Structures are given as C-alpha cells and as structure tokens.
Amino acid sequence: MVWFRIGSSVAKLAIRRTLSQSRCGSYATRTRVLPCQTRCFHSTILKSKAESAAPVPRPVPLSKLTDSFLDGTSSVYLEELQRAWEADPNSVDESWDNFFRNFVGQASTSPGISGQTIQESMRLLLLVRAYQVNGHMKAKLDPLGLEKREIPEDLTPGLYGFTEADLDREFFLGVWRMSGFLSENRPVQTLRSILSRLEQAYCGTIGYEYMHIADRDKCNWLRDKIETPTPRQYNSERRMVIYDRLTWSTQFENFLATKWTTAKRFGLEGAESLIPGMKEMFDRSADLGVENIVIGMPHRGRLNVLGNVVRKPLRQIFSEFSGGTRPVDEVGLYTGTGDVKYHLGTSYDRPTRGGKHLHLSLVANPSHLEAVDPVVIGKTRAKQYYTKDENRTKNMGILIHGDGSFAGQGVVYETLHLSALPNYCTGGTVHIVVNNQVAFTTDPREGRSSQYCTDVAKALSAPIFHVNADDIEAVVHACELAAEWRQTFHSDVVVDLVCYRRFGHNEIDEPSFTQPKMYKVIRSHPSSLQIYQEKLLQSGQVTQEDIDKIQKKVSSILNEEYEASKDYIPQKRDWLASHWTGFKSPEQISRIRNTGVKPEILKNVGKAISTFPENFKPHRGVKRVRVYEQRAQMIESGEGIDWGLGEALAFATLVVEGNHVRLSGQDVERGTFSHRHSVLHDQETGEEYCPLDHLIKNQDPEMFTVSNSSLSEFGVLGFELGYSMENPNSLVIWEAQFGDFANGAQVMFDQFISSGEAKWLRQTGLVVLLPHGYDGQGPEHSSGRLERFLQMSDDNPYVIPEMDPTLRKQIQECNWQVVNVTTPANYFHVLRRQIHRDFRKPLIVMAPKNLLRHKQCVSNLSEFDDVKGHPGFDKQGTRFKRLIKDQSGHSDLEEGIRRLVLCSGKVYYELDEERKKSETKDVAICRVEQLCPFPYDLIQRELKRYPNAEIVWCQEEPMNMGGYQYIALRLCTAMKALQRGNFNDIKYVGRLPSAATATGFYQLHVKEQTDLVKKALQPDPITPVIP
Ligand SMILES: Cc1ncc(C[n+]2csc(CCOP(=O)(O)OP(=O)(O)O)c2C)c(N)n1
C-alpha cells in the first residue's frame, strides 16, 4: 500500500503551485497585501539581448510532451531548466529533454514566423498556462464591483518579455496533446488574438479553477468546454425560459416580502439566479440520465427552492407562513413538534424542459449549517443501492452552501472526503455555494483563511466554477457544465455563485450596522432580473410586451395561490415517503414480534459464516483462534456462542430474510477489538473474503456491506443516518471506535437522531454502537456518555405508560432506545427487533469491550431460536429481553432476599463473580438491558418478587454520569406505584461525581472498581444518597 492516494505528481504539483502562485485579495477572497506589484503590459523585465538573438524555432509536433511539461508558470524556472538541460540533458524530465532537443539551436522552417525566439515561444506557452491556472483571478466575478483584487503578475504579458509592439506579431503555439484552442491546429496566431481568446475564456464572468486536477483527460475535457471559439449563445426561446425562471425567483421573494413584511424567510434577494441556475442544472442532468436528485440546503433561499424548484405547492408554503397548520385530524396521524418552515423537507416529481421527470427530495435539516451534507450523500447512496444504479448516474446529490459555512464548517471537509471512498461514493455531488460575500455580519476576511470560500474542494480535485450571479446566462452555463461534469466524471464539482445579499441576514436585520459601504452600493444596484431584462430588450430578441406578459402571469399565479392558501389543508402525503407506506406512526399500535429464528436456519447460516474457500489462506490467528474453527465449533455444539458470532448470526439471518445490512465506521471490518473479523485477508495474495457475502445464491455483494470508513464521526454517522432513512428494510449500523469519540458527531445525535422524527416526521432505525465500559483505559476510552443519550430521551419520568403487551406503544412514543446488552443472544435479538416491527426507532447501544471475550458472556444457540421450551422462549416467544432477571432460579416470591441490585452492562459479571466468591445468597442481581424506554413492567415484576429487598442501583460510571439519574427517577415512579418507598429508598453504588469520565491511573481504577463491586454486596445496608 502506498502512502499517497493518487500519485506523487499531485503532491509535487501542489507544492510547486503553492510556491509559484502569488495570492491576491479579491471581492470574495480575503483581502491581502500583495508582495507583488501589478506589472504593466510594457514591462520587459525578462527580455535580454541574448534572448532576442536566440534561434527561431521550427514548428515540430510535440506529441511526446506531457502535461507535466507545462507545470511551471515561472519563466525563471524555465530558464533554470534550460541551463540544467544544457549542462546535462538527463537532469531534466524526459518531456523537457524532448522539448529542448527539438527546439534549441534549430533554424526556422516556417515562413510565417519571423524573429520569434525559442524563449518567446516557451514564454507564450507559460502565459497561456498562467491564464489557465490563474485567469479566474482576473475574471469579473463580483456583481457589486467592490473587488480589490490585484491581477496576478503572471497574467501580464510583460512578465514574459512581450511589449505592445509584439501584439500583432505572429507566434508559434504548436499543436498540443491538449484540448482547447492550443489544439485548434492554428499554430500561428498573433499575440493580440491569443490574448483576446484567453481573456474571453478565462476572465469573463466565469472564473474557472481546474488546473489543480491532476488527471489529463479531465483537464482536457474542461479546456475543450472553456476555450471554445464561440462563447455560449442561447437562442431567444431559451432566453425566454431563463427569463421566466428568473422572474419566478424574483417575484416569489417580492411577494413574500409584501405579504409578510416582518416574517423571517432568509430571502434570496441578490442571489435570485440560483433558481434558474438550479433548474437548468436539473434539466441538463435529466437529459443526461439523472432520475432522482436529493437536495440539501440551508435556510437562505430555501422557500424559493421549495416553491420554484422542488415545486412544493405555493399555497402550502403560504399557508405555513400564515402560522402553520397542523394537519387535519386523521386517525394515527402523528404531527410531532414540527419545525420552522425553512427547515422542512419534502419530495415531489418535477417535469423537466426536455420532457423528462425528475424526482426531487429536499432533506429536512436543522439550523446547524452544513450538518445535513453527509445525510444527503448517505441518502443518495441508499437510493443508488435500491434502484440498482451501479453507475451512479440515475441518482445524484446536490448540496447548496453559504460562503461562510462552506469555508468554516468542518463537516464540509468530512463530507467531501467520503466522495471517492468505495462504500460511500455517490458518483459525484454538485455543490452550489450561494456566495453573498458575507456570513451574518462577518466579512470573508474575518471568516476564512483561504483565498476563496471554495478552496476546500480543491483538496478533492473538484473543478470550481466561480460565476458572477448577475450574468444569468453565465450562471446557467456554469450550472449546466457542472451537471455535465458530474455525469461524465462521476465526481464532485463546485459552482461558486458570487452574489450579494440585498437585505440583512434576515428580513428584520440591519446590514448597514456592519457593512455600510457594501450596502450603499447594494442600495443602488439593479436586480439580476432588471439587468437581464435590459440585456434582452437591447438584443432585440424580446419585446417589452413579452416581458410584461411573463411578469403578469407570474404575479397573477402568486396571487391565486395566496388566495387558495387561506383554505389549505395539509395532506397526509406531505409527511410520508413511499417506501415507508404501512409503517406505523408513534400513535398507531405496532404488534410486538418475536425475533427467534428456526434452528435449521441458524445452523445453515452459522456454517456459511464460518467457512471460507479451500484455497484461501487467512491469518493463522484468525483461522484457528478466533473465527473459523472456534465459530464452526460453537455452531456445531450449539454452546459458548460469543459476541462476534452472535452479531454475525443477527446479520446473516436478516440478510437471508431479504434485508439489507450495512455496518460502517472506523475499522469495523476487523473490529477495533479484533472480535469481528468480518473480512478475511489472504496472507499470500492479500485478497479479501467476506463470508457474510455468501449466504444466498448469487447474493448481491452490497446486500451485506461492512466497511471501514474515513476517520470521521460527524460525516460518517451523518452518512449512515441518511442511508437509513431511505428504506426501512435495512439494518444500518454505525460503530464508533470507542463510544468516547461519538461526541465528535454530537450535532447528529442532538439535531437529527434524537429529534428528527419529532421535528420532521422522518423515522430511522439506525443503530449506533458505542463501545463503553470501565476497564482502566483512562478518561478517553471508558465512556460512550450513556447519560447524554438518556438525558435526551423524551419519556416522562413521572408517568408509567401503558405496558400491556397488546396495547404497548412505549417504544414508539419515545424518541429512541438506549440499551446496554450483556449477552450475545440478547444482542442478536435487539438487532433483529430493529427490523421485525412496523415502525423504526433509533437504537443506541452501549457496546461491550471486555465482554467480547469474557468467558461468561456467551449464549447457547437455543437462546437464538424460536423453539418452545428453549431458554429464550417465554410467554410470548423468543424476544429481546429488556431486563434479565437474576439467574439463581428464584421463584415468583423471594422474601429472604435482602437486596436487589439493579445494574446494566458489564459490571453485572463483576458483581456476579463477587457474589459467587463471597458466597452471598441473599442478594439478587438484575440487569436492565434496555434503559430507555424504561421497562416499568419488568422492574415492577422484580420489585414484587423481592418484597423485602433493599433497592440498589449499581453502576461503574461516576454519579453524574451513567444511568443513575435517568434510572432513579423512573425507578422511583415504579416504586411509588407499588408503595415500595421513594427516592431516598434507592441506594446508589458507583463512583463519586467526577469531571473526567474515569481516572487515568490504572491502580486507582482497580481500587475504585473493586470497592464499588464489594459495596454492592456488603452485608450492611447501604447509606442513602440524601443523608
Ligand atoms: C453551525 C452553525 N453555527 C452558527 C449558526 C448561526 N448562523 C446562522 S446563518 C449564519 C451565517 C451563515 O453565513 P453563510 O454560510 O455565508 O450563509 P448566508 O446566510 O450568508 O447565506 C450563522 C453564523 C448556524 N446556523 N449554524
């Protein structure tokens, strides 16, 4: 494995470019003091006598020259190269060697070229190259004209020794293995025409950044599009469509502004061309085969996109503006808490200009900027899986960003970095940055260190098209080009829509407090619509009448929709996605199903997952000790099934039942703790084998997916969340390396997973595995922060809900489930339960570490099956056990038990061991496997079983962490209902409150752990928490 991803040339190129490019401040770039002074055109700084006397080159085909030949943009560099070559031809790259051999010292054979020096020819090429690399620095991108950019000196012909006298001289440019005008077979051109072509291609209202892309074909493809002899031209019909779309965008905002003068809507004024740009991009994408587009976007312009692009009925948008209506009373229609209008998601079918249909989904998002990015990408990938879109050309993700957030939020980078990973790639995301040159009140110069707000995308070799948003046709062109790029190269592309924000951050904000100069200019700046209107009228292609007609039409439809909004009643379809038809809302009872599996299926899949091809040679340790021989033996004997096998059986049984299973996270293939080994590596060939891919005949290799991820929590968890939301018939799991690291994705937990259903009525059955447990690994490797997940649970601690199995909706009504499971069989069932129910609910699992190989932490195969009389089979059948009662064979009434210790997780095994060691017989230990929602029925069953017992909650976490605070309130409610005491009757055994999750001193850890385990079993009563 090499240390770099693509090729060392990329790194070299990047370094060289950093050294050679002097950066200048700009409109949308950070203002910088330039070390360079803009050079005048007449400068002759590099032209020496010796050079002017140099021999004239002959036009030799340079077919052997590679792109790398043109990497440098510095003439000094070129001269140095030549000197080096003269001293030793082997000291330079082969392409340069060819070049110098072909040119230097040869007399001209071309009659059209006179007085041209080899140096001039090379310098001219460097000038061309400079335009390709840095032309965007001179492009007219700022609609407000406030740019203070200094033109980089490498765009001044004087730098290369050219003077005005050279303008009408003809120069040799050669026929290159390069697309664009250099390849047009016009080797001889005047300097004037070369310059005007370069200016037209690179310095108009679109600034292209693409020369950071190492791939020659991609660069050529773009050059071909950029360096066209005739600039883009739209016919009058097309122009009217663009005009119509711009009118809709503009009038929509105006209409909202007049009807709801003080409402916050985060209008698009100043960036209205986003809407026609998006529509044209979508049309082009549809022409190129795209059928589904998943959109993620922030607040700015969202309503406009919803109304004009996604085509959410305007009447509905207006109705929501007038206060928002909860949907009509309909049986089982859950409305949740709702969210403000500019966060809601939706999906609609949209006809395209080319006569196709596009399905558009706008993903609901929180205020947290950019947090939706990975969710959109995950959802897109899931759509690709379910539609068998192997080329990834039918389903596309598009993300709209703000300039401040694109540059500032780390999740942007985390998302971009998923783009080329085998199990996360979506064939390219199109990014549009609504670059209004301000973030709330912050100027770019204070908001980012990079030149452009889009620079982050260069790390991923995405082309970036900066476009002046006032030139609507340029916007349309850039958007179409982006769609074409995506469909051709299946990789990310960025459109940087350089615009402005006509009003404040929102409509009731005063922008002149902080940007007085900018807003002075904005006040007298015409809208894009006015500018375009003027242009069309001047062209003579359009009459004032045509324009009036469109204006009138749009205005009357807006008014009609407004009238209709007054009686608008939301429909159920607004809330539900198609794959989810039949799934129950939190208000509809869903039957509890068993999760046991037929013994023969268990045996069969068990064999399949412990077998590998005969000639495959896995590591000896994996083969013998961990996976194959031991697992095969466990299946054979039906005993001693460990965690890894329990999990694999859950995956395998779900897959054979037709479900898609996807597990992702850092190092999940092997498993951080080396317990999973789901992918084997042949020790000789390096080949990989995943047994779970071979459960059924011709199994789709993606049906079971296990994938190591990039080292990201926020991005990858978000991706998996998006993936899980697409189709309910999939078990999607994200595993943290250690639970401690999951808070890097805290936004995902807070804004999406815990509250997404309540806010946006979107269910997910996502499973999150958080390795958790106190085993002396210090404060960063002990805690998955169980307390946070419990604290965010929305079950009322003082109310016992309906617990009758036939009427129970406890889980459905709760925002998520939090478990800390202690047996492989119970883990198997809790995973299967995620799928075997008619609703979906996130599942947070405090996953074990040392239980993975704990001798006692094993199950028998009979606990996995559905056979009556087997250990897992109770009154209802075989199911996940929300609580595991004491294993001492107690009867329904045990009056002699003096203490009932309730606990959760691996501390159980330590308590049990101590109980055995101390031969304590009068203490019962129950495991609360499902902490949330709280298993009131089972807890009360145990309270009744031990009527005289002192009630103890034992945990290994500090008192301000772990389950204590959540459990104590609910346990108290359960006890009160049985008249078994109150809060002070709940005894606490665990660590004292602490700032750090755990001690870093191993010896101290051991002492603390031993003390708490001993205390839980001590003969004397335990002192109450409240003295
Ligand atoms: C993660 C996050 N931090 C802070 C905010 C508060 N906030 C809302 S809008 C905004 C400015 C965003 O600027 P930009 O990305 O340029 O978008 P614009 O509003 O200019 O369209 C900020 C800081 C937020 N919504 N999300």
Ligand SMILES: [Mg+2]
């Ligand atoms: Mg902004």
